[in-house]
Amino acid sequence: DAGVTQSPTHLIKTRGQQVTLRCSPKSGHDTVSWYQQALGQGPQFIFQYYEEEERQRGNFPDRFSGHQFPNYSSELNVNALLLGDSALYLCASSLKWGEITDTQYFGPGTRLTVL
Amino acid sequence: AQKITQTQPGMFVQEKEAVTLDCTYDTSDQSYGLFWYKQPSSGEMIFLIYQGSYDEQNATEGRYSLNFQKARKSANLVISASQLGDSAMYFCAMRAINNNDMRFGAGTRLTVKP
Numbered sequence: 001d002a003g004v005t006q007s008p009t010h011l012i013k014t015r016g017q018q019v020t021l022r023c024s025p026k027s028g029h030d031t032v033s034w035y036q037q038a039l040g041q042g043p044q045f046i047f048q049y050y051e052e053e054e055r056q057r058g059n060f061p062d063r064f065s066g067h068q069f070p071n072y073s074s075e076l077n078v079n080a081l082l083l084g085d086s087a088l089y090l091c092a093s094s095l096k097w098g099e100i101t102d103t104q105y106f107g108p109g110t111r112l113t114v115l
Numbered sequence: 116a117q118k119i120t121q122t123q124p125g126m127f128v129q130e131k132e133a134v135t136l137d138c139t140y141d142t143s144d145q146s147y148g149l150f151w152y153k154q155p156s157s158g159e160m161i162f163l164i165y166q167g168s169y170d171e172q173n174a175t176e177g178r179y180s181l182n183f184q185k186a187r188k189s190a191n192l193v194i195s196a197s198q199l200g201d202s203a204m205y206f207c208a209m210r211a212i213n214n215n216d217m218r219f220g221a222g223t224r225l226t227v228k229p
Contacts, residue, residue, distance in 0.1 A: 033217070042119075042206050042219030043160070056215045088158055100148040100167060100212055106160035 002027055004093050004107035012113045013081050021076040021110045025093030032074040033104060034066060035090040043090055049074055050097040078112075086114045117142045119207050121220035128197045129228050135182070136192045136223045138207030146212040149190040151181065154204040154222070163205075166190055197227045 005024045013019050025032050031050045035043035045058035049068035068074045072093075078085055088111050092104035118141040128134035140149065151163040166174045166181045174181045182191040194201055207220045 033215070042208075042221050045216045045218070048215050058216055090158075090160060092160070098215065100146055100210060101165065102148075102210070102215070103150065103162055103165055104217065105162060106152070108157065108159045111158070 004029075004091055004105055006089075006091050006107040006110050008110060009108070010111045010113075012115065014115050015081055015083060017081050018077065018079045019081060019112060021078075021089050021091075021112070022073065023076070023091030023093075023107060024073045025091075026105050029093035029095045029105070030072050031094045031097040031102070032068055032072065033092045033094070034074070034076045035092065036060070036085075037088040037090055037109070039087070046076070048097075055097070081114045083114050086112060088112075117144075117147075117209055117211055117214070117216075117218045119209050119218050119220035121207055121223050123223045124221075125224045125226070127226050127228060128194075130199060131196055133193060133195045134197055134225065136194070136205050136207075136225065138190045138192065138220060140188050140190065140207075140209050142188075142209065142211050144211035144214075148210050149181070149183070150208040150210070150217070151179070151190075151192045152206045152208060152219075153201075154206060156203070160206070164192070194225075199227050199229060201225060202227045 033048040034046040037043040047057040052068045063079045088109045091107045096102035147168045149166045152160045180193045204222045
């Protein structure tokens, strides 16, 4: 049973560029959430997708956008990259959208470095 | 607004001993869930244990147990019989009803000494 997978593992970009990160959820899961984790901090919620719609969004600018596909996989896009966007980007999947008990299972993350 | 506080940036424990990692939370919601995750140096967040606000008993999962004190708004993680492989960052997180935004604390780095 495959867990959550993310690609690429590492990415180096320069300021102003655009980046796309990809996530495949755990088998049977239909909800995908994205988090940004800066060095030495806890993860910060970016947004969550369910039934191909963005259901909730954290305090992130519109430069951060996403998409969920019919097979439940998801992409995170970041435009006009800033140095401060350098972080570990974590994808999490779950299967009880909207429920308190909904446990999120995380992927290994994508390490983004912006130069 | 929801807030999670982990006041211990780092903790040390001797192998085979028990350790408690502190977590306090703040919310005005009556229904919420509390989660603990482990993050090894590899980066992947590993789910450890869940406690619901209406659960009357403390949650347990193997060597992990959650000391839930609702009135004090605390949800401390207890790891029994520590192992070297337990060395990692540990994060407390919370989600309230009608809010899928999971809030994480700043984490505690646990080091298990042989």
